[in-house]
Amino acid sequence: MPVVKFLEYVEEHQNDFVERLRKAVAIPSVSGDPAHRQDVFRMADFLIDELKALGASVETRDPGQQDFHGQTLPLPPIVLATVGNDPAKKTILVYGHYDVQPALIEDGWATDPFTLVEDDQHRLIGRGSTDDKGPVLGWINVVEAHKKMGLELPVNLKFCLEGMEESGSEGLDPIIYSEADKYFRDVDAVCISDNYWLGTTKPCLTYGLRGVSYFHLTVKGPRADLHSGVFGGTVHEPMTDLFALMSKLVTPDGKILVPGIYDQVRQVTDEEQKTYDHLAFKMEELHDAVGNKINIHESIRDTLQHRWRFPSLSLHGVEGAFYNPGDKTVVPARVVGKFSIRTVPDMEPEKVTELVKKYVTDEFNKLNSKNSMTIECTHGGNHWLSSPQHPNYVAAAKAVEKVFSVKPDLTREGGSIPVTLSFQEALKKNVLLLPMGRGDDGAHSINEKLDRSNYVSGTKLLGTYLYEVSQVQL
Numbered sequence: 243m244p245v246v247k248f249l250e251y252v253e254e255h256q257n258d259f260v261e262r263l264r265k266a267v268a269i270p271s272v273s274g275d276p277a278h279r280q281d282v283f284r285m286a287d288f289l290i291d292e293l294k295a296l297g298a299s300v301e302t303r304d305p306g307q308q309d310f311h312g313q314t315l316p317l318p319p320i321v322l323a324t325v326g327n328d329p330a331k332k333t334i335l336v337y338g339h340y341d342v343q344p345a346l347i348e349d350g351w352a353t354d355p356f357t358l359v360e361d362d363q364h365r366l367i368g369r370g371s372t373d374d375k376g377p378v379l380g381w382i383n384v385v386e387a388h389k390k391m392g393l394e395l396p397v398n399l400k401f402c403l404e405g406m407e408e409s410g411s412e413g414l415d416p417i418i419y420s421e422a423d424k425y426f427r428d429v430d431a432v433c434i435s436d437n438y439w440l441g442t443t444k445p446c447l448t449y450g451l452r453g454v455s456y457f458h459l460t461v462k463g464p465r466a467d468l469h470s471g472v473f474g475g476t477v478h479e480p481m482t483d484l485f486a487l488m489s490k491l492v493t494p495d496g497k498i499l500v501p502g503i504y505d506q507v508r509q510v511t512d513e514e515q516k517t518y519d520h521l522a523f524k525m526e527e528l529h530d531a532v533g534n535k536i537n538i539h540e541s542i543r544d545t546l547q548h549r550w551r552f553p554s555l556s557l558h559g560v561e562g563a564f565y566n567p568g569d570k571t572v573v574p575a576r577v578v579g580k581f582s583i584r585t586v587p588d589m590e591p592e593k594v595t596e597l598v599k600k601y602v603t604d605e606f607n608k609l610n611s612k613n614s615m616t617i618e619c620t621h622g623g624n625h626w627l628s629s630p631q632h633p634n635y636v637a638a639a640k641a642v643e644k645v646f647s648v649k650p651d652l653t654r655e656g657g658s659i660p661v662t663l664s665f666q667e668a669l670k671k672n673v674l675l676l677p678m679g680r681g682d683d684g685a686h687s688i689n690e691k692l693d694r695s696n697y698v699s700g701t702k703l704l705g706t707y708l709y710e711v712s713q714v715q716l
């Protein structure tokens with residue numbers, strides 16, 4: 243059985259795989275810092291060399307240049323690699339990113355963030371270990387294992403690796419769309435390993451993400467800031483209008499007050515309810531993550547449903563407000579309130595914007611203020627939902643059972659991973675999110691880690707998934 247030989251190989255060669263991760267973590271490929279842009283390119287070269295050494299055919303696409311606060315920077319390449327070209331086999335596309343979040347030892351890291359350290363609990367600590375260098379190398383480890391054993395992969399494998407994910411994936415979408423009927427033409431399904439288990443003990447498959455619609459609500463009146471001792475009580479004050487409006491958006495227990503928002507939300511089916519029955523999650527994990535017991539909902543089910551499959555509205559800030567310490571009797575001339583709505587099926591972004599604009603305008607008119615108000619949606623991304631019943635997911639679930647001897651949790655996430663939607667819309671193929679790391683890995687935080695067991699079992703999982711997905715009808 244090739245898959246059994248593969249699993250044995252991974253177990254025996256895990257130290258080699260850790261060394262590969264050590265080399266990758268040592269390259270500080272921080273995409274958000276111009277001083278590290280050459281390191282992002284170096285990281286691309288590292289992956290290209292690794293892939294070529296394993297017999298992959300590698301191409302790159304140049305996304306062009308970035309305007310970074312007036313500075314023109316070259317964008318790192320999109321690395322496209324192919325292993326196998328057998329028309330009788332399925333073709334699976336895997337996506338990952340080789341850039342990382344910034345990390346400075348002064349931020350509070352216990353060790354140098356760009357030196358991989360294994361602690362006594364076998365945690366591999368270093369920036370990018372779990373996000374997303376470990377998973378990207380997991381796929382490369384799978385290719386290496388097969389090459390070294392003289393085995394063919396059960397599928398044709400295509401890679402799409404980008405170096406700007408932590409900076410908004412600048413330049414990626416146009417390439418995905420332009421290559422959809424070229425480089426990605428034969429792709430049968432997509433697998434992305436760039437998110438996390440719900441908790442720390444049980445693997446999961448992720449089949450949904452919320453979208454986001456972000457709003458700026460601007461109120462302005464006087465030509466310039468005023469003094470309350472001179473004008474207080476004599477003019478309509480922009481901040482007073484803004485607070486009146488912001489207070490009408492959401493209740494303290496999280497209920498959105500914009501009429502019509504909940505009408506668009508898909509009902510929870512009995513089948514969906516069941517997926518919440520045995521999730522590996524405890525309310526303490528929420529308390530730990532938040533640092534306080536300020537939960538709105540008492541049950542795990544309600545908490546996770548409100549994170550994953552119901553909309554939420556959050557207030558983020560007020561631009562133009564006085565916020566320094568001390569007492570200043572200024573009346574700001576122009577204030578911008580910022581808030582966003584996390585959206586879910588079957589909400590449509592255009593409809594959400596229309597409802598918000600109408601409601602805020604109606605409420606502003608009720609104030610009888612002589613100030614002026616504008617509201618606009620400044621950016622938006624749609625929600626994404628797949629199905630755990632899709633054969634791509636069924637194959638992944640079987641792979642989890644083979645490697646971990648447990649059925650995976652079926653999870654969604656409250657945030658967004660925009661590339662997921664881009665691949666689905668451009669390629670019209672199923673997209674699977676198959677995480678390697680644990681929920682406590684601290685992806686964008688200090689002391690980011692990937693447990694050795696997650697790296698090793700994760701490599702086994704990615705390889706076993708390729709065997710399982712080669713057997714299903716996509």
Ligand SMILES: [Zn+2]
Nearest residue numbers: 373374407436
């Ligand atoms: Zn990531």
